[in-house]
Amino acid sequence: MIWCAAVLPNTNTNSMNRWFSCFLFNIVTPAHIVRLYDRFEALDKEKTGHLRPQDFGAINRLAMNPIGDRIIGAFFSPGQETVDFHSFVRILAHFRPADKKRPKDPSMPEPVNSRTSKLKFAFQLYDQDKDGKISRAELLQVLRSMLEMQVTEEQLESIADRTIQEADLDKDDAISFEEFRKSLEKVNIDHKMSIRFLR
Amino acid sequence: MACRTCLWLLGTTFFTCTVRLVVEGTEVGATQESISGIQIVTFKWHHVEAPYLIALWILVAGVSKMVVELNHSLTSVIPESALLIIIGWILGGIIYGADKMQTFTLTPTVFFFYLLPQVILDAGYFMPNKLFFSNMGAILVYAVIGTCWNAATVGLGLWGCWLGGAMGDIDIGLLQFLLFGSLIAAVDPVAVIAVFEEVHVNEVLFIMVFGESLLNDGVTVVLFNVFDAFVSLGGAEIDAVEIIKGIISFFVVAFGGSLVGIIFALLISLLTRCTKNIQIIEPGFIFILGYLSYLTAEMLSLSAILSIVFCGICCQKYINANMDERSVTTVRYVMKVLANGSETIIFVFLGISAIDPAVWVWNTGFILLTLLFIFVFRFIGVFLLTWILNKYRLVPLEFIDQVVMSYGGLRGAVAYGLVAMLDENKFKEKNLMVSTTLIVVYFTVMLQGITMKPLVTWLKVKRAAVTELTLAEKIQNRTFDHMLVAIEDISGQIGHNYMRDKWHNFEERWLCWFLMKPSARKSRDYIFNIFHQLNLKDAMSYVKEGERRGSLAFVRNETKADVDFNKKFRASFSEIMPDIMADNMGPDHEAEKGNDIVPSVCLDMHEQDLTMRESEDFNAHHLLQQHLYRGRKQHRHRYSRSHLETNRDENEVQEIFQRTMRSRLESFKSAKMGVAPAKKIQTKHQKKDKPQKVRGEGTFSPFLHVRPHSHPLIGNVMCMLCNVYVMLCHF
Numbered sequence A: 001m002i003w004c005a006a007v008l009p010n011t012n013t014n015s016m017n018r019w020f021s022c023f024l025f026n027i028v029t030p031a032h033i034v035r036l037y038d039r040f041e042a043l044d045k046e047k048t049g050h051l052r053p054q055d056f057g058a059i060n061r062l063a064m065n066p067i068g069d070r071i072i073g074a075f076f077s078p079g080q081e082t083v084d085f086h087s088f089v090r091i092l093a094h095f096r097p098a099d100k101k102r103p104k105d106p107s108m109p110e111p112v113n114s115r116t117s118k119l120k121f122a123f124q125l126y127d128q129d130k131d132g133k134i135s136r137a138e139l140l141q142v143l144r145s146m147l148e149m150q151v152t153e154e155q156l157e158s159i160a161d162r163t164i165q166e167a168d169l170d171k172d173d174a175i176s177f178e179e180f181r182k183s184l185e186k187v188n189i190d191h192k193m194s195i196r197f198l199r
Numbered sequence B: 001m002a003c004r005t006c007l008w009l010l011g012t013t014f015f016t017c018t019v020r021l022v023v024e025g026t027e028v029g030a031t032q033e034s035i036s037g038i039q040i041v042t043f044k045w046h047h048v049e050a051p052y053l054i055a056l057w058i059l060v061a062g063v064s065k066m067v068v069e070l071n072h073s074l075t076s077v078i079p080e081s082a083l084l085i086i087i088g089w090i091l092g093g094i095i096y097g098a099d100k101m102q103t104f105t106l107t108p109t110v111f112f113f114y115l116l117p118q119v120i121l122d123a124g125y126f127m128p129n130k131l132f133f134s135n136m137g138a139i140l141v142y143a144v145i146g147t148c149w150n151a152a153t154v155g156l157g158l159w160g161c162w163l164g165g166a167m168g169d170i171d172i173g174l175l176q177f178l179l180f181g182s183l184i185a186a187v188d189p190v191a192v193i194a195v196f197e198e199v200h201v202n203e204v205l206f207i208m209v210f211g212e213s214l215l216n217d218g219v220t221v222v223l224f225n226v227f228d229a230f231v232s233l234g235g236a237e238i239d240a241v242e243i244i245k246g247i248i249s250f251f252v253v254a255f256g257g258s259l260v261g262i263i264f265a266l267l268i269s270l271l272t273r274c275t276k277n278i279q280i281i282e283p284g285f286i287f288i289l290g291y292l293s294y295l296t297a298e299m300l301s302l303s304a305i306l307s308i309v310f311c312g313i314c315c316q317k318y319i320n321a322n323m324d325e326r327s328v329t330t331v332r333y334v335m336k337v338l339a340n341g342s343e344t345i346i347f348v349f350l351g352i353s354a355i356d357p358a359v360w361v362w363n364t365g366f367i368l369l370t371l372l373f374i375f376v377f378r379f380i381g382v383f384l385l386t387w388i389l390n391k392y393r394l395v396p397l398e399f400i401d402q403v404v405m406s407y408g409g410l411r412g413a414v415a416y417g418l419v420a421m422l423d424e425n426k427f428k429e430k431n432l433m434v435s436t437t438l439i440v441v442y443f444t445v446m447l448q449g450i451t452m453k454p455l456v457t458w459l460k461v462k463r464a465a466v467t468e469l470t471l472a473e474k475i476q477n478r479t480f481d482h483m484l485v486a487i488e489d490i491s492g493q494i495g496h497n498y499m500r501d502k503w504h505n506f507e508e509r510w511l512c513w514f515l516m517k518p519s520a521r522k523s524r525d526y527i528f529n530i531f532h533q534l535n536l537k538d539a540m541s542y543v544k545e546g547e548r549r550g551s552l553a554f555v556r557n558e559t560k561a562d563v564d565f566n567k568k569f570r571a572s573f574s575e576i577m578p579d580i581m582a583d584n585m586g587p588d589h590e591a592e593k594g595n596d597i598v599p600s601v602c603l604d605m606h607e608q609d610l611t612m613r614e615s616e617d618f619n620a621h622h623l624l625q626q627h628l629y630r631g632r633k634q635h636r637h638r639y640s641r642s643h644l645e646t647n648r649d650e651n652e653v654q655e656i657f658q659r660t661m662r663s664r665l666e667s668f669k670s671a672k673m674g675v676a677p678a679k680k681i682q683t684k685h686q687k688k689d690k691p692q693k694v695r696g697e698g699t700f701s702p703f704l705h706v707r708p709h710s711h712p713l714i715g716n717v718m719c720m721l722c723n724v725y726v727m728l729c730h731f
Helices: A002-007 A013-024 A030-043 A053-057 A060-064 A068-075 A085-093 A115-126 A136-146 A153-167 A177-183 B002-025 B045-068 B072-077 B080-099 B108-125 B129-134 B136-163 B174-185 B189-196 B203-233 B240-273 B275-299 B304-322 B325-354 B364-392 B399-407 B413-420 B430-466 B471-491 B497-515 B518-523 B526-533 B536-549 B566-576 B605-611 B615-627 B649-672 B678-692 B712-729
Strands: none
Touching: A030 A085, A053 A060, A053 A068, A060 A068, A060 B471, A060 B649, A068 A085, A068 A115, A068 B471, A068 B649, A085 B471, A115 A136, A115 A177, A115 B471, A136 A153, A136 B471, A153 A177, A153 B471, A153 B615, A177 B471, B045 B080, B045 B325, B072 B080, B080 B189, B080 B325, B080 B430, B108 B189, B108 B203, B108 B275, B108 B304, B108 B325, B108 B413, B129 B136, B129 B203, B129 B304, B136 B174, B136 B203, B136 B364, B174 B203, B174 B364, B174 B413, B174 B430, B189 B203, B189 B325, B189 B413, B189 B430, B203 B240, B203 B304, B203 B399, B203 B413, B240 B275, B240 B304, B240 B497, B275 B304, B275 B325, B304 B325, B304 B497, B304 B518, B325 B413, B325 B430, B364 B399, B364 B430, B399 B430, B413 B430, B471 B615
C-alpha cells in the first residue's frame, strides 16, 4: 500500500483509507491499480489529476456505442464535473467478477462488485434523475438510443409499455429497483458484467 | 421451372458428352500417319491434349457446381461438398464404364501443388487477424496437443486391436499404424469451411476450429515425415536420438514454415509499395509471391501450409493499404474465384477417385475401428483440452461449443493426398489405407456434414426451450453488451494488454513506415476513416446550423456556406482514401440476424418467435429482434468461401456515430448558448491549431491529413469540419 502511495502522487490520506477498504475486500489488486493509473494518465491529457467529460469523449470508440454517453455520465457523481482517480477505479471495480467465496456478512458493506452493486449500476444507467424508479419516459429514452432510426414512435412506445407491464409488479407504471432485480433474476449478471482484465 | 429442368438436362448431357469426347479423344490421334495431300483441316488431338483435358475438367467441375446449386432447398440440407462428391461418383462411374480403368484420379502432385495453395491463401488472406491472435493460445493447444493426441490414440488403438486380432491378417506394424494415425488425425480446412458455411456459429468457436485446421498442418507434416523415415529405417534403428530429432524437427518445421511465410509477406508488402505505376498488374504479384512462399517452404521441407497461411495473414493489412482500391477488389475477388474453383475440383475428384476397384481393399475391422476411434477420441480430446483451457478463460467454452467443435472435426482431401503419397513397397497395405481414408473422408464430410445442422438445432432447441426471455431481459442483455464494450474501451484493456501495446507501438513506428506507401500511412488515420464514412451532408448541415445560431462563429469561413461541393468532394476523395479494411472496422462480413438467446450457435431462429401467444407481444419481441443495435460483440464474423459482401454493420456504426455527435452537438449548443461564447473557444482553438497549422502544405489538424495538391475548397471544408470535431471533443 505504501508502494502504491509512492506510485500515485495525488492521493491523500482520506482516499488511502478508501483504498484500504478496497483491498480489504480484495476487489482490485495493486497491479490493477497501477495499470488503471497508466490509463487514467493517458486519458488525462492536460495532467490535472481529474478527468472531465471531454476526456472521455476523446475515446473514439465510445462515440460508436449507443449508450456511450450514458456510461460516461455514470462516472460522474451528480453535481460533480470531474472524476478523480479513486472514483474512476471504483466504478471500474464494479466490473470485477464477484467473489463467490466471500462469506455473506450482513454487517459489512456490500462490496462493489457483488451482484446487487452491479445491478444498481445498471439501474442507474436508466434512472437518470435518481428518483429510485425507472419511469416510462426514462425507459423510452434508453430504448430510443438502442434501437435503429427506422423504428417509429408508436412502436417504441408499445415496446416500452409492454416492458413495464412485464416487470411492474406494484402497478405504479414505473420500475423500482426491486422489480428490476426481480426481472433479471435468471440472468447471469456476473458473467454479463465482468471484463477480462479485472480477473 | 422449365428453365431449371432444361439446365438439368443440359448439365447431364454435357457431362456424358464431355466424358465421351475425352475418352474417345484419347484413342483418336494414334492414326495420324503419312500425308497424301494438303489437308485443309486436321484433327490434332495430341497437340492440345494436356491443356485441353485440364481446361475441360475445370469446366466440368464448374458445371457440376452449377448443377448442385440449382436447388437451394437441397443445398441447405446436404452441404455442397457432399453433393459434389456424389457427382464425382457419377462421373467416375461413367469414365470407368467407358475406359475400364480410372484414368483420372486425384494425384498428390496435382493436389498439393495446384489445388491446395489457393485455398489456403484465401483462408490466410481473409483471416480475421485480431480474433485469430487473441485466441492463438487456445488454437495452438488444439492444433498441436489435440492433433498429437488424436494421432497417438488412433494409431495405438488400431495397433492394439490388430494385436488382438480384430483385423485379421495384414502385413503391418506399429510404426505404420502410427503413420496412418497421424495422417488421419488432422482436421481439414477445406472440409471445415465447406460445412460451416451452413451452420453459423459464433466467431470464437469458428476461429477455434478454423485456426486449428490450418495450424495443425505443422504437426501433421512433421509426424508424417518422422514416421515415414522411421518406417524406412526399420524398427531397430529407432533410439532416443532419433526421437529427439523428431521433436526438434517439429519446432523447425513449424517455425521455419511460418518464418518463410512472414518473409514473403514482407516481400509482397514492399513490392506493392513500389507498384504505383503498374497498378494494372499489381494483383498478380500477390498470387505469385503467395505461391512461391508455398513452394519455397515445400522445397526446404518445412510446412508449406503454415507458410502460405502466415503469408496471407501478415500481408493483408499492408497490401490493402498500399494498393489501389480497384486492385484490392480484384485480389479479393480473384482469390475467392480460385479458392472456390479449387475446392469444387477437389471434391469432384475425391468422388471420382473412389470409383477405382484397383484401389479398394476391404477390411471391415480396420475400417470400422478407424471410424470409431477418430470419432470417439476426437470427442475425448476436445472435451479434455477444453476443460483445461476453461480454467484460464474468462468466457468459458460452453458444452454446445465443445460438441460442435468435436463434431466439426472433419477430415478431407489433405489426408487423402498424404495417403496417396505413400510408397507401396514400404507400405504393403497402402491400398487398405487408401480405402479407409476415402471412407473416413466420405463419412465425415457427408454424414457429419448433413447431420451437423439438425444436431445443433436439437441441442439448441433443448436449451432455448428452458429460457424464454422477457422483453426486459432482452433489452438488458443488449445493454450489458454495450456496457461491457464501453467499459473495455474506457479502461483501455482487452486481454493481454502489455504485449499488444508493445506490438502496436512497434508496428506503428517501424513496420508501417517500412512497408506502407507514405500516402497510405496518412490516410490510415482512424478519425479520417470515420469521416470518410460519415455522411457528408449531415456534417455540412451541422456546420451550417451552427453558423446560423452563432455558436460556431470561430470557424474560419472563407467560402460561402451554400456552395455545393458534395460531388467534387467525393470524387477527389476517392483517390486519397482507398477502401481500407482497418482493424477497427473489422473485415467484411454480413451481419446475420442472429438470435441472442444462446450466444454460441446461431441458425436464424427467429422463426421461433412466431409461436408467441399475443400478437402484440410478438410484435414487441420481433421489433427488438430486428432493430436493436448489435454492438461490437455481436457483430458476427462470417468467413465465407462464396460471399464477398461489404460490411452492413458499418451502416449501424455510422448511424450510431451520427446520433452521438448530433446529441453532443445539441447539448453543447444548449450548454454554451449565451455563456461567453466565441472568445473562450476561439483562443482555445487557436492555441491548439497553431502548432499544427502549416498553411500551404495542407495539414490542418492533428486528426486530418490531406494531400498537398488537393482542391482548395476541400482544404477549407476540412478545416471547418476538423474544427467541428475538435470542438465536439472538447464538449
